[in-house]
Amino acid sequence: MPPRPRPVDPPTEVIPRVEDDYDDEYYDDDEYYDDEPAAKDAPPPDSVARKAVRGVGEALITMGLVVLLFVVYEVYVTDLLSAEKQQDATAALDSEWSSNVVTPPPADPNRQSKLNLIEGKAFAKMYIPVFGNDWKFSVVEGTTDKHLEIGPGHYKDTAQPGEAGNFSIAGHRVGKGAPFNDLDLLQSCNSIVVQTQTQWYVYRVLPMRNEVAGWASNPKSKEAACTGVAPLSTTLGDAYAKTVGQEIVVPTQGEVIAPIPHQVGTTVPADKQARLLTLTTCHPRFSDKQRLIVHAIETKSYPVADGFVPPEMTEG
Amino acid sequence: MYGWIWRHLPGPLFLRVIEAVVLVVGIVALLMFVVFPWAEPKLPFNNVTTQ
Numbered sequence: 173m174p175p176r177p178r179p180v181d182p183p184t185e186v187i188p189r190v191e192d193d194y195d196d197e198y199y200d201d202d203e204y205y206d207d208e209p210a211a212k213d214a215p216p217p218d219s220v221a222r223k224a225v226r227g228v229g230e231a232l233i234t235m236g237l238v239v240l241l242f243v244v245y246e247v248y249v250t251d252l253l254s255a256e257k258q259q260d261a262t263a264a265l266d267s268e269w270s271s272n273v274v275t276p277p278p279a280d281p282n283r284q285s286k287l288n289l290i291e292g293k294a295f296a297k298m299y300i301p302v303f304g305n306d307w308k309f310s311v312v313e314g315t316t317d318k319h320l321e322i323g324p325g326h327y328k329d330t331a332q333p334g335e336a337g338n339f340s341i342a343g344h345r346v347g348k349g350a351p352f353n354d355l356d357l358l359q360s361c362n363s364i365v366v367q368t369q370t371q372w373y374v375y376r377v378l379p380m381r382n383e384v385a386g387w388a389s390n391p392k393s394k395e396a397a398c399t400g401v402a403p404l405s406t407t408l409g410d411a412y413a414k415t416v417g418q419e420i421v422v423p424t425q426g427e428v429i430a431p432i433p434h435q436v437g438t439t440v441p442a443d444k445q446a447r448l449l450t451l452t453t454c455h456p457r458f459s460d461k462q463r464l465i466v467h468a469i470e471t472k473s474y475p476v477a478d479g480f481v482p483p484e485m486t487e488g
Numbered sequence: 489m490y491g492w493i494w495r496h497l498p499g500p501l502f503l504r505v506i507e508a509v510v511l512v513v514g515i516v517a518l519l520m521f522v523v524f525p526w527a528e529p530k531l532p533f534n535n536v537t538t539q
Contacts, residue, residue, distance in 0.1 A: 227489060230489045231489070234489075238519065241520070241524075242519075242524055245524045246524075246528070249524075250528075317529050320536065320537075327537070342538075343536060344536055345534075345536065346533070346534060347534060348534070421538070423537075424538070428538055452537060454535060454536045458533060459533070460533060460534065463537075463538055465538075
C-alpha cells in the first residue's frame with residue numbers, strides 16, 4: 173500500500189495585531205483595584221448615629237468651655253471693667269472737690285450740713301487701713317447692680333457719713349473690683365475711714381459677739397485703737413443688744429441697716445441714736461445664700477485740711 | 489460641628505488657621521461683652537444687698 177501523502181499543513185496565518193486601546197484600559201482598571209487594600213484602612217463613611225454622637229459630644233465640650241469662660245469673666249474681666257468705672261467716678265469726685273466752693277462749716281456744730289447725694293455719683297472716699305494703703309474706694313449713691321459696678325454703694329435713705337443713725341454701704345465680694353472681698357477678716361477696733369469733701373470720719377468695728385461679755389476685762393479694750401469702742405448694749409442700752417461687730421444673716425433681713433440695727437418698729441429720736449456704719453456683702457464667697465454684715469461706730473472726726481491725714485490712716 | 493466648620497473655611501491651610509483663630513476670638517468677645525453681662529444679673533452669685 174503506497175503511503176498516503178501527508179496532508180500539508182496550511183501555512184500559519186499571521187494575523188496582524190489589532191491596534192486598539194481596549195486591553196490597556198482594562199489593565200489600568202486592574203491597577204486601580206490593586207489599591208484596594210490601602211483603601212480599606214480609611215474609616216467607613218460616617219453613619220447618622222456616629223454623626224449624632226459626635227455632635228452631642230462636641231456640644232457638651234463647648235458648653236463646658238463656655239462655663240469656664242464665665243468664671244474667668246466673673247472673677248477677672250469684671251474687675252477690669254469696674255476698675256475703669258471706679259477710676260472715672262473718683263476722677264469726677266476729685267474734680268468736683270477741687271473746683272467746688274467749699275461749703276462753710278455749719279454755724280451750729282450739731283447740725284450736719286447735708287450732702288447732696290445724686291444716684292450713681294460718688295460722694296465720699298472710703299479707706300480700710302488694715303487692708304493696706306492701696307485699699308481705697310469712692311462710694312457712690314445707690315445699691316442697684318449698675319451702681320455697685322462702680323464701687324461700694326450707699327443704701328438710699330440710710331444716714332449720711334457722720335450722721336446719727338446707720339450709714340450703710342453694700343459692696344461686691346467677688347469680681348467687679350471686689351471691694352469687700354476680705355470683709356470677714358476685719359477685727360474689732362479696726363478702723364474704717366470715710367472722707368467727704370469737708371470731713372474725715374473714723375469708724376471702728378464693734379466688739380464681736382463672743383467678745384461682748386468679757387469686754388471690760390479683755391486686754392484688747394485697753395488698746396489705743398479701741399478708745400471709744402465698747403459693746404453698744406453696755407453704753408446705749410438694750411435696743412443695741414444685737415448690734416455686734418460682725419454677723420451673718422439671710423438676705424431678707426433688711427433690719428441690719430435700720431437706724432438701730434434689728435429695731436424696725438421702734439422710733440428713737442435721732443439724738444439718742446449712735447452714729448453707726450454698716451457694711452454688707454455676700455456670704456459665703458461665690459454664693460448669695462447669706463449676707464456678711466459688719467457694724468462699726470464713729471469714734472472720731474476731723475475737718476479736712478490741706479496736707480492733713482488722720483493718724484488712723486497709718487494703722488495696720 | 490468643628491469638623492464641618494473646618495471643611496467650610498476657604499483658602500489654603502495657613503489662611504484657614506488664621507480664620508479659625510479670628511472666629512474663636514470673635515466668639516469669646518461676644519460672650520464676654522454681650523452675653524455674660526446680660527446673663528449675670530439673672531444668676532444667683534453676686535447679690536450683696538439686703539432687702
